[in-house]
Amino acid sequence: MTICAFDIMPDRTDVASGDAPPEHGYRWVHFDLGDADLAGFLEAHVPSIPAAALSAPETRPRSDAFGDGLILNLRGVNMNADGPADRMVAVRMWVTAQLVVTVRVRRVFALDAMRVEAEQGKAPSTPMAFVNSLATRLMGRVQDTVFDLSERVDAMEDSVQDDDQPLPTELAEERRMAIRMRRYLAPQRDALVALVGTNSPLMAQGTRDLLREQANLAKLAVEELEGLIARMTAVQDHHTAQAALLQGHNGYVLSIVAAVFLPLGFVTGLFGVNVAGMPGLEAPWAFAALCASLAVMTVLAVWVLRRLKWI
Template sequence: MIRTLLVTGDGKTHSGDASLIEQWQQDPESHIWIDLQGETQEHERELLEYFDCHPMAINDAHRERHPPKIEEFETHTLIIYRGISAFDAELNYEPQQVAMFLGTRYLITLHPGMAMSIDRLFAGDGNTLLAKSPEFVALKIMYTSAGFYQDSLLEFENQLSDLEDELQDAGTDALMRRIIAYRSRLVKMRRIFNYHQGITQELIAYDYEHLPREEAETLHAINDVHERFERLYSLTQMYYDICGDLIDGYISISSHQLNITMRVLTVITAIFVPLTFIAGIYGMNFAYMPELEMRYGYFMVMGIMLGIGVALVWLFRRKGWF
């Protein structure tokens, strides 16, 4: 699917398909945004070559799961961004690669499936931003996408708080598996946000021809995107640490409960060891054992065993062992 948004030099907005490219060429003051969703690589390459995009940039855009990056070429700047097509409060998300070719008067976006941020801009203020410059559209795409990430992460904070309460009340292995799964997803998301944070740091630190820092409005938009990705990275790191603390806490509680159980079993064993020893002596089959001929020997031995047991129980309770 090809969607095109054109803003002419006199401020008029047109939406349609690839047929608007000819109108854009005839108006040197116009700006165009071409969005390619799910198109074949041959068709995409043909269009990008028509806009004189560098072959290396095209190859990078077509590489599957290319790390997010920004790179400047002679006629355009390439931004590879890891967007999302779906995301929920359970941190289940479907990422997708979005490649943006940013030129002086055009923006071309490539993505295999639905991109929530691009759809919102096409239905919203994309034409207003495009009228200023295509760079504002590219920055807004990243800013809006980061907003979707942020909304779901903040919802996950409530989920994590409830999970923490459940773990303290009655921790189970099922809860632990959920926490470990969350932690694994947070690691992947933190890696993505680190890449995106690096892109905005480069935009702040270096001059890109198609994203000029000397323009106050452009620099402000770059800073907004950077601050949002910085916050996302901080949130994922914080939630990762909380999940780690919950895992450590659960292991500590389980170890403590196991220690209590083992201490009780040890006390029981310590009580019965001397009793078993006495019973073992009198269980030996010797013909000549003087104690066997005592009339009240049985009662004496049982009394001694009972006294030893009671004394050990009193001693252990005094020491607070159970």
Template sequence: MEQPIPVPEGKTSDQALIFGRVLDGRGGGRPIDWAEAQGWQPGSGAEILWLHCDRGHEEVFDWLHETLGVPETTVETLTSDETRPRAFRDEEWLITILRGINFNPGAEPEDMIAMQMLADTCRVVTLRRRPLQSPRDVLAEIDRHHGPKTAGDLVVELAETLVARMSSAIVDMNAALDDLEEHEDDYETDFIQDRITDIRRNCLSLKRHMSPQREALLEIGRCAVPWMSQENRRDIRETIDRLSRFLEDIDVSKESALVLQDDLNARAAAQAGRTNYILSLVAAIFLPLGFVTGLLGINVGGMPGVNDGNAFWITVGGLLAIFAGQMAIFKWLKWF
């Protein structure tokens, strides 16, 4: 039988099945193509079918509803673009919608990718629209014979991998903030303001998706599906705890960005205040000098000193005396 060639996760598959594996219950698994997967039935052993599909293909909808007997409303949830993280139980199925960081080239961290998941005792079906790296990480572990052994293990490992990959985006944001704080004087203010705006936007978007993701993971633990072991439930709790720490880190990053932005605004306000103060002093200095020179420049008869050759120097001396007197008064008032 010809085995399917997995499509690189950076490209879009033109088929319903992106990759498939039949887990052997010992950490490994064999490839399976779409034709065999549609008619696959659980045997007497510990085999688990895992299919990673493109939810945009009509074949996936028909197979889920007609072959597996999944209710139509549930299939619509699994294949729709409404991808808010959540989890619920539908008869023997566990339906989970989670989101992962988009690490595709040119993507922003807050542009998260949804992964829908349908699981029961012997099948796990994951669906996505855009490329997502986390299933590839789990696939690599299976191909090295160090992967999950049961359906519960697979569900937990997929959730753990999605959450673990979020840490790199958070670490990158914290590193960017640290760099801005340490080299604040080396960057233009506009550049720092733009970076802070991007970081705050990322924090808000990540938290908007990750907070309901935490609730979805909590619901997995509460669903009490019989094929999830106590160890699986414990691992889910650990994943929830890790996700909670990430949410706290996001809050810290957001507060750090606010503090840095407030510092920039305070510096800008102080600089503007100093500039206005200097301009006010200059205006105060030249106001009486301008009054005297303006008065002496009027074109009316009877101006004293018009015919006196020393009048100009007398006027300059008087202006210097006024200037010196102003400086003495400003110094006494501690204006500078």
């Protein structure tokens, strides 16, 4: 059973009825990939190659002309409760002059909004206007997500100004999010650019101009994500360098302390052996003399280290 099906005509939008799309207008049919009726519908109404693209379990963004139609796959930000935003949702599409078929795996809120508009009689007037409306909604949510991520990266960079601040705990996850989003948006950018350049008769000049703007937004989103990844890497490198510097300084201080006390430890260890023949065992001034010798050795060790420019 379809999620929804509408006959969209110049003067009105009706729930689809009958097997044939309207003579003046187009039919939009929306399926879930797990729908038992999907295979039969595709066999009856869609050529085999686009049908295989619509029913593929895994997809990547693409835009390919096939006969008199277009095979389109687009990605959008995941707004469902089943995962993070960067687990992007996919929309598979087959677009002709009289038929638009969309297939989803997880709920796509942009398509839900278009469904509400269709129920209100406000559906896009042409198939390519439908594609542009969907691409605009998907890229709008992508832009919002990228901008939110950019603000969080700005806050992380502010922590670099204070060397006492620890490494942000969310840095690794935010960087993984940016990398995963770029993985899908880079081919989406290419798909939208290819769509703008297609010679399909479906593409009117006005729609081409609107889709070119969405392609530009995809380019900007990819460039921003690449910049964010580099900035987060710089934040990570800064904190790593600060930690290494602090560790090196602490190790240096411990080495200087060890260098000063090493000869003192040797002397006290030597005089600490409890055997006959040790000098000063019977002399009352021997302990004071030993302490004075240790003080002189300490001063001498510090002087030598300063001469060597170790301190």
